Amino acid sequence: MHKIFHNQQVFLTLTLALLSLGSLFLRDAYSINLAIWMALAALCAASLRFVTLIGELNFAIAAFYGIGAYGAGAALTVYNIPFLPALLLGGVIAALVSLVFGYVTLKTKGPYFLLIGFAFTEVMRILYARSDWLGGNSGMVGIFPPSAFGSYFPFFAIGLCSVMILALYLIERSSFGKVLTAIRDNDNVVLSVGINVHMAKVVCFGIGSFVAGIGGSLHGFTNNVISPGDFGFLLSTFALAYLKVGGENSPFGPMLGAIVLLALGSVAMGMGAGEHIFYGAAIVIAVLLFPNGLVGIFSWGYKKLVLDVRSKGEALHESRPAAKPLHKKEQVNG
Amino acid sequence: MDKRNIETSPIAASAAGHEVLARVTNLTRRFGGLVAVSDLSMEIRRHEILGLIGPNGAGKSTTFNLISGFFKPSSGRLYFDGKEVTGKSALEISRAGLVRTFQHGSLMRSMSVYENILIGAIGGLPHATKKERAIRVEETAEMLGLGPYLNEVAGTLPHGIQRLISIAIASAPRPKLLCLDEPLTGLNQTEVMTTLGVFEKIRQVFGCTILLVEHNMKAVMQICDRIVVLHHGQLLATGTPDDIRHNDTVVSAYLGKRHGD
Numbered sequence: 001m002h003k004i005f006h007n008q009q010v011f012l013t014l015t016l017a018l019l020s021l022g023s024l025f026l027r028d029a030y031s032i033n034l035a036i037w038m039a040l041a042a043l044c045a046a047s048l049r050f051v052t053l054i055g056e057l058n059f060a061i062a063a064f065y066g067i068g069a070y071g072a073g074a075a076l077t078v079y080n081i082p083f084l085p086a087l088l089l090g091g092v093i094a095a096l097v098s099l100v101f102g103y104v105t106l107k108t109k110g111p112y113f114l115l116i117g118f119a120f121t122e123v124m125r126i127l128y129a130r131s132d133w134l135g136g137n138s139g140m141v142g143i144f145p146p147s148a149f150g151s152y153f154p155f156f157a158i159g160l161c162s163v164m165i166l167a168l169y170l171i172e173r174s175s176f177g178k179v180l181t182a183i184r185d186n187d188n189v190v191l192s193v194g195i196n197v198h199m200a201k202v203v204c205f206g207i208g209s210f211v212a213g214i215g216g217s218l219h220g221f222t223n224n225v226i227s228p229g230d231f232g233f234l235l236s237t238f239a240l241a242y243l244k245v246g247g248e249n250s251p252f253g254p255m256l257g258a259i260v261l262l263a264l265g266s267v268a269m270g271m272g273a274g275e276h277i278f279y280g281a282a283i284v285i286a287v288l289l290f291p292n293g294l295v296g297i298f299s300w301g302y303k304k305l306v307l308d309v310r311s312k313g314e315a316l317h318e319s320r321p322a323a324k325p326l327h328k329k330e331q332v333n334g
Numbered sequence: 335m336d337k338r339n340i341e342t343s344p345i346a347a348s349a350a351g352h353e354v355l356a357r358v359t360n361l362t363r364r365f366g367g368l369v370a371v372s373d374l375s376m377e378i379r380r381h382e383i384l385g386l387i388g389p390n391g392a393g394k395s396t397t398f399n400l401i402s403g404f405f406k407p408s409s410g411r412l413y414f415d416g417k418e419v420t421g422k423s424a425l426e427i428s429r430a431g432l433v434r435t436f437q438h439g440s441l442m443r444s445m446s447v448y449e450n451i452l453i454g455a456i457g458g459l460p461h462a463t464k465k466e467r468a469i470r471v472e473e474t475a476e477m478l479g480l481g482p483y484l485n486e487v488a489g490t491l492p493h494g495i496q497r498l499i500s501i502a503i504a505s506a507p508r509p510k511l512l513c514l515d516e517p518l519t520g521l522n523q524t525e526v527m528t529t530l531g532v533f534e535k536i537r538q539v540f541g542c543t544i545l546l547v548e549h550n551m552k553a554v555m556q557i558c559d560r561i562v563v564l565h566h567g568q569l570l571a572t573g574t575p576d577d578i579r580h581n582d583t584v585v586s587a588y589l590g591k592r593h594g595d
Contacts, residue, residue, distance in 0.1 A: 175456055175464065178445070182453045185442035189500075192402070192435070193457030193507050194428040 012169055012251055016162035019255075023158045032154045036222050038262045039161035043215040044235070045242035045254030046165045050208040052248060053172060054201050055184030056109065059236045060101065060117030063124040064094040064209040066231030068216025070128060073140045073226055078133065083146045087217045094213025095206050102205035106198060121233045128228040139227025143220040157218045164211045169251040171207065180204050241279055245286040247293025256294045355380040355543050356401065356432070356511055361410035363396055370396040372567040374410070378511065383537060383544045385554040385575075388564035389588060394547045395437070397564065398515055401545070402434040403427035415510055428457070431510035435517060440500035443489030447480055450488050451502045458507025474506045477539060478532050494525040498532065505536050512536065513545045518553055526550065530557045555579065563587070 019039075026032045044061060051058040072090030075081040081089065105116045129137045145153045171177050179200050182190045191197045220226045238261075246257020261282055265275035290296050356378040363371045371393040378384050388394050399405040401412065403424035411420045419427055428434075433454075442450050448471060455462075455470040462470075475481050478498050483491060488499050497517055504512055514533075518526050530553060536542050548554050554561060555575040563570040563578060565587045571578060578584055 175452070175467070178449055178452060179456060181445060182442045182449070185444050186439065188436055189440055189442065189503060190453060190457075191424055192428055193433055193454045193503065194425065194460075195453070195457045196425055 013166060016166055020159040020162045024155050034266055036154050036157050038259050039158040040215050040219055041242055041258035041262055042255040043161040043164060044239040045258050046168050047208045047212045048239045048243050049248055049254050050168045051205055053180040053184060054204050057114045058117055059114050060120045061212050061239055062231050062233055062235035063121040064098050064212040065216040065235060066124055067097055068094040068213030069220040069226045070134055072217035073143045073220045077142050090217030091210045091214035095210035098209030099202060099206045102202040106201045118233050125228045125232050139225055141225050143224050145221045157222060241283050245282050245293055247295030249292055250295040253293050253295045353380045355415060357413040359411045361400060362408045363400055363405060364408045370567050374569055376562050378543060378545055380543055382559040383557055385558035385561040386547045387554055387561060392564040393567035394564055398513060398547055402432060402513055433504045433507055433509035434513035435500045435504045435515050437515045441488050441496060441503060445488060446485055447488050447499055448484040450499050451475055451506050454503040454506025470506060474502050477535055478502045494521055505540055508540050509542055512542045515547050518548055518550045526553055533557055
């Protein structure tokens with residue numbers, strides 16, 4: 001059991017490293033841009049997945065992504081703060097706002113929390129549109145990464161997304177991550193052994209929002225222009241689509257979902273069709289046929305093809321120290 | 335009843351002293367017009383196993399929720415381990431060393447048994463290293479006979495084992511007072527015997543005091559040092575199992591008969 005998890009960690013690290021390095025070999029501007037958007041989409045979906053550890057659907061993710069983008073954008077263009085501190089500031093502002101927001105709203109659960117997140121996202125969008133110092137309706141322009149990056153900015157952005165996706169996974173595997181999962185399963189039990197459930201939820205939400213905020217900052221630096229309409233609730237919906245299509249039970253799910261759906265979307269754009277039709281169809285198919293998403297299909301295929309073909313004794317013996325307990329179960333029941 | 339004599343060693347019997355660990359005085363809780371618990375005073379002594387019994391609707395669960403801080407009392411006072419804890423939150427009370435279980439599913443179904451007990455260990459050892467917590471988990475699992483199941487997903491195991499997992503989670507923080515809410519419901523006779531043995535071990539080895547809310551009268555009579563009987567939210571009787579068994583008011587409350595009929 002532990003060995004498999006350990007392997008997954010290594011596998012995830014390798015995949016992320018390869019994807020980041022692979023982006024260095026992209027030559028045409030369109031592919032490079034698409035790769036960055038895929039990385040940002042994967043990051044959003046990973047952040048959303050992180051908050052699902054406590055059992056909540058964070059529809060406010062678009063708001064914190066937006067706060068990150070506007071925070072970094074304003075720091076750079078209004079206050080002339082240099083690139084790296086500005087980038088970091090986007091994440092920090094998003095995290096700080098989310099800690100206050102989470103402290104108040106995480107007393108609610110399920111649909112109530114989701115609706116508050118949705119409302120907050122819309123409030124923030126209207127707030128940007130009404131704030132002239134943030135560019136109002138037409139948005140903010142001139143958010144450029146330093147020229148010293150040259151052509152390496154895409155690699156930097158994708159690499160940073162990868163590092164954060166990996167960091168979220170490592171937190172999920174830690175004791176704190178176990179506490180979060182336990183809260184989703186049964187928060188009363190966690191509270192009854194003396195763990196501050198509310199604070200754990202707020203911190204989880206804060207971490208997810210920090211990551212979303214950094215993602216938003218990178219969005220601004222990639223697009224050079226941001227406007228209120230970029231950060232509506234549709235962004236949260238798409239993040240959810242990447243997560244569901246990719247598979248929410250695995251750390252690979254968000255990446256796989258984002259890459260596949262954005263690739264489909266770019267093909268659909270080329271054909272002159274709306275990408276949203278593809279997204280819609282993909283979500284319906286994924287939810288109806290593959291509840292564990294694309295990752296579910298892959299792991300099913302892996303089991304069918306690799307494990308069945310391999311000499312049965314070896315593979316099965318290793319993964320089943322359960323023979324003894326099964327025997328005991330009968331004893332206790334009988 | 336023989337079982338009790340076998341299970342209770344002389345050491346444990348003498349360890350169940352008269353020092354008070356927790357005390358409630360004049361505890362009352364109203365829900366709208368309903369008085370669920372009315373002017374209840376009782377005490378829990380260190381190292382004893384105290385049974386809290388009563389017919390359905392007697393106020394057992396409410397009392398349980400009041401003691402563990404999940405409900406706030408309408409009036410009355412609560413004392414635990416030498417301090418007043420009236421009005422304290424469930425978190426503060428659990429950190430003071432009072433851990434409770436829940437009647438329906440007191441475990442994390444999607445997690446492994448190891449992870450389930452680990453949550454209890456994290457609660458009890460908030461600043462410990464991974465290693466120290468692992469030792470705690472293994473000690474606890476060993477004590478409750480859950481060793482062979484550590485890597486199994488909790489929700490897939492039989493009911494009897496799931497009950498033990500709940501108790502393991504709650505005893506992993508080594509609470510001063512372990513409050514168990516109907517831990518024997520749905521268990522067969524063999525499983526009840528195993529679980530009663532586990533209570534005795536938890537008391538002796540972990541040094542916990544146990545408050546037991548339970549419907550299984552035979553088991554309560556067998557394992558408890560003292561019993562508190564509630565009826566219509568009020569204290570009806572308190573005493574040793576023998577006192578309770580021969581108490582006419584208790585008998586009539588349970589059987590619905592008037593004394594002397």
